[in-house]
Amino acid sequence: MTRVTLKEVSKKFGKVVAVDKASIEVDHGEFFTLLGPSGCGKTTTLRIIAGFEIPDEGRVIFDEEDVTFKKPYERGCAMVFQNYALWPHMTVYDNVAYGLKIRKVPKEEIKKRVKEVLDLVGLTGLENRYPLQLSGGQQQRVALARALVIEPKVLLLDEPLSNLDAKLRLRMREEIRKIQRDLNITTIYVTHDQEEAMSISDRVAIMRRGRIVQVGRPSEIYMNPRNLFVATFIGRSTALRGSIEYIQGRRVKMRVNEKLTITGKLAEDYELSVGDKAIAIMHPEDFTLKVEGESNIIEGVVELTMFLGPFTQLRINVGDQNMIAYIDPEYEVKTGTRIRLAIKEEDVIIFPLIGWEEFEVETIT
Amino acid sequence: MIKRSELLKNLKVQMFYLDPVLVTQLAFPTLMLTLFLIAPIATVLLVSLNYNPADIFTDPTYVNFNPRGSPITIRLITFRGREFILIKISGVSLGIIMNSLVNSFIVTICASILGIVVAFVMARYSFPGRTILRVLAMTPLLVTPFINAFVIRKIFDWRDGIISWIIGDVLHLPYRIGIEDLAGVAITQIMTFFPIIYLNVYSSMINIDPSMEEQAENLGAKGLKLFRTVTLPLSLPGLAAGAAIVFIFSLEDVAAPIVFNEKRFMSYHILERFLEATTGQLSPVAATLSLILLILALAAFIGIKKYVTLKQYAMLSRGGRWSPRIRRLRLKGLIVVYLFILPLLLFAAFPQIGVFIYALAENWADPLPYGFTLEHMAKIVEDPLVFRAIVNSLTYSILAIILIVAIGVSSSYVIARARIPATDLLDILVTSPIALPGLVIAVGYFYFFTSIFRGTPLDPITFGPALLLSLAYSVRRLPFTARAVYAGLQQVHIALEEASLNLGASRLKTLVSIVIPLIGINILSGALISFVYCMSETSVGITLGGLKGVGEEHQAPISFIMMDYLERVGGPHIVASLGVLLISIQLLVIVLVNVVFKQKYAYIGV
Ligand SMILES: Nc1ncnc2c1ncn2[C@@H]1O[C@H](COP(=O)(O)OP(=O)(O)OP(=O)(O)O)[C@@H](O)[C@H]1O
């Protein structure tokens, strides 16, 4: 049970700023996730916590102790590597027992603890296999067991599921979460998969270009993205652009074209005035075909339909812009027909129209 | 302006990545190589400063632009009661320095042409007997100091040589042909060294992405044009690496000049000065000539730096990652292969075969060998001088291997893993002995250790050369092990080490229980290859190795005894027997490394 604090940590590799003044506080027993696109500095941050890199600036603190300059082998945190890093010349047993042998734990106790942890991850009976004789999922479990067996202060996981197939990924994710809950270990998890992050974590830190842009509970981040980057990175999003027509507190009305206005809430930390250019970010799954009594009604022509299983994706043209919406697949919608959709005001977040080009917003063109 | 605090912080960051184990691993190789490589070579430079280079370059013994002798003489002779037209090819002398230079150029060019032709045929065509031809092509790389050159002389001797015997006595034609002197040295070196080019070009060729050639064909290039415009240019890195090595080996080769008794080469000249040096004085001419050798060798390497980095020389073939374009030969091609390439390769492999004949024949003074005996082979154990040489070589080699493994593993680990500047420098230092003529190292050792270390166990005059030979071997044969270990480390993902550190193991513990077990095979393979080339080491062995003479308690290694016995009555048979011993060790190691350990065997290094 350890509290992990990063204070204004920065790390450069040559000219590349990998981590830029990152500050986080991870609580006792918390499951904390670093989420961000590839190259945003997640692994580097994790490696700074593990002690494989030392920051150019800033401090790493475990509980009250400053460990910034401690060697990796003095930190007592255990890491699960993306490629598992199992030692091919040792059996499963020896891999798992390694950390205990280093700690000079008596032989009998090593046996007992290895057995317990292998039970925990569901690998009983595979003690004498070599890593190359295991499936990807089993290797993953060995890596986890090897980290857990030393009862680390902090468990660090760097994209531990990215080498598994989709089904196994879902299962392992639940298991990791369950084990973490049971053992109550402070855990820092790295992933670029936002769904994974949202489903597994107590709290998530969204990283971008080495900076931490928002920290919060998954639902908080989903409902109240701090900026356009978070809004578009979390979940799928679609957008409409326009200019502000009316402001009432945090509630704003944006005109998209002569026929269409859309009302939503102004993003936190931003201010807008009437006439400013703005962008409304919405989640495609928030649209509904039941338009009676709703204030936000969007009318457009269906350009393309795509059946995606649990829903049908529509590409809708509203004058000069396109947007995306998901509807119940029970409704049959033909391309070329006109359609009316509604969305709740609280599901529309409006940002000033700055720098939107770089984000992955569906059909923004 | 960097502030003081910035500097201090940088230092702190650097220190973090440097634990005591890494520091030791950095300091030990650096110290060893400074003392046993850089310092001796620097001494060569210092000593040669005492000598006015103008003296040497104006002395016609060294540089002479009026060629002496005629390259070919044809005259009528009466020989053993018959009349013959004697055609003698001997070459012209331009003075010692020029001879070495011109000879090395000729050898490099001829070996390149041969090597490219053979490599192309082997890399691009399949035909019955291809495997046998590949083995034949590599046979000359089996190191057999002196005795292979001795067999080559036997082929080209106009009196009792095999060629003259076939022409004059079998075919009864009135000709006798002899290749001797400078020409003899050149042909010996071409035959010995062309496989180095072959191997390097071959591995370049099989690594060419097949689509490159297909693209060119697609655009209409074929045959010779395809070869000239695509295949050859893409093989240039291999050719450049091979050519540089051949050039250097040719420059420093002493065996061929000794066997052909051709003293007008720099290498022989340095050796002769050494044979007088038992008194403790080595003529400064040796230093000046060494410096010239060194400059030429370095020039060859810097000249090709454009194409290849030092790393690649020692590693050699990477093996094909894709299946290269191999086609069946059609009739015309088959005729060329069987009528031209096969005899050529057989001919080039003959010296090594001849070593066995010499060792096992009762007598081989006449053109054909006579009788079969194991007596010569037995002599290498029975003759106390020879046996002692074997024991000496074994001792020196084992000592050297211990040092090589320690230096090689440490330096490669630092180069592969440490995040500090200057590892590039260490890398160059560790691999450079491949490019440094052994004679230069020998001369450097002599000056350095007889002066500064006079009277210590390192002084070869007082205590004999045993310790220095071990050290020289360890420096010269280091690159093989260092590169093998480096290659092994590149296969070991760094996360495997980090996982161990992360679980609380110290750097040393990680090294011992994770890294070394994972690269054990690489270390072993590298050590074995280094060992083989220690056993057959020539340049330092025949120079420093003889400083205590060849008495009962001599400290000379195998190569020195081989040189010494060459001139004794019945000596060549014993020399050949030693050659057989060396070949056997080499074959054993090749099989171990390639078949048992499944590693690449680096072939170069004479
Ligand atoms: N050892 C290094 N040397 C130089 N640059 C590095 C090094 N490690 C990381 N970087 C750079 O730092 C930046 C952040 O890298 P990092 O590995 O932390 O990203 P990441 O968020 O883990 O990405 P991914 O999701 O692709 O794993 C990248 O631009 C990367 O190229």
Ligand SMILES: [Mg+2]
């Ligand atoms: Mg990463």
